[in-house]
């Protein structure tokens with residue numbers, strides 16, 4: 001691997017990192033408890049029915065994680081307006097003119113495993129690359145579907161105004177069956193995302209050697225100095241630290 005002239009750059013602010021790991025935990029708990037709800041274990045026991053309440057506990061954990069997931073998501077929406085440019089909603093949508101160039105570069109190198117002949121394109125992304133950015137938008141849409149169908153199903157068991165806001169969803173979808181089916185299918189979308197996302201984070205770390213994995217813990221990545229210097233004049237880099 002060619003040794004490059006790297007500089008340490010602060011990318012992921014603490015709120016983004018906290019959001020990320022709370023989100024990871026909530027999603028893992030929601031998937032595990034959700035799959036138990038969809039296919040409950042038949043536990044044989046001689047205890048009184050009133051003494052075994054494990055399925056109620058599974059549902060309770062699902063709903064608790066669901067509230068955490070929901071409020072965490074609202075917080076991240078807020079942060080995409082007040083956070084740094086890497087956390088901004090603009091970093092995830094195809095809004096700038098080089099968007100497709102970067103998208104095809106990532107597709108070619110990361111997914112089709114081709115070599116990049118144009119050195120200008122290597123380690124082009126400082127924050128999210130454009131495929132990652134758009135994949136978070138898709139995940140956000142899936143999360144919205146989970147929130148609507150999930151709180152829709154939950155609204156019949158809670159009188160609180162928040163779940164009640166979604167009481168129209170189940171009748172709108174024609175009943176519980178469709179709401180649960182959509183909720184279930186979207187879960188597999190999350191599972192697919194996790195496999196691809198974790199693989200690509202580790203793959204980038206290995207391919208580019210810019211500290212991708214540790215960036216979601218410490219917030220820093222390593223960026224080619226040439227790339228920073230060309231941007232420094234426009235004061236676009238928020239905080240840099242020499243190594």
Ligand code: HEM
Pocket residue numbers: 027030031033034035037038039059062063066067069070146147149150151153154180181183184186187190
């Ligand atoms: C705001 C978020 C959420 C709420 C309010 C919510 C609520 C619910 C409710 C009320 C049920 C039905 C429980 C029952 O019938 O006993 C359910 C089932 C389920 N949930 Fe969630 N949920 C949410 C998010 C998620 C997420 C993010 C996932 C996975 C990524 C997930 C996966 C599942 C699965 C797999 C089921 C079983 C569906 C089936 O019947 O096949 N949920 N959820």
Ligand code: HEM
Pocket residue numbers: 016019020023024025027028076087127128129132133136139194197198201212213214215216
């Ligand atoms: C349940 C598993 C996971 C889920 C659902 C998940 C979800 C996400 C989401 C939604 C983002 C966008 C963050 C934002 O802009 O707010 C993200 C970014 C990121 N995640 Fe994860 N993540 C998972 C596991 C992991 C793991 C195990 C690592 C390894 C350290 C990791 C490392 C990263 C990194 C480095 C980024 C920034 C990548 C980029 O440049 O786009 N994630 N993840």
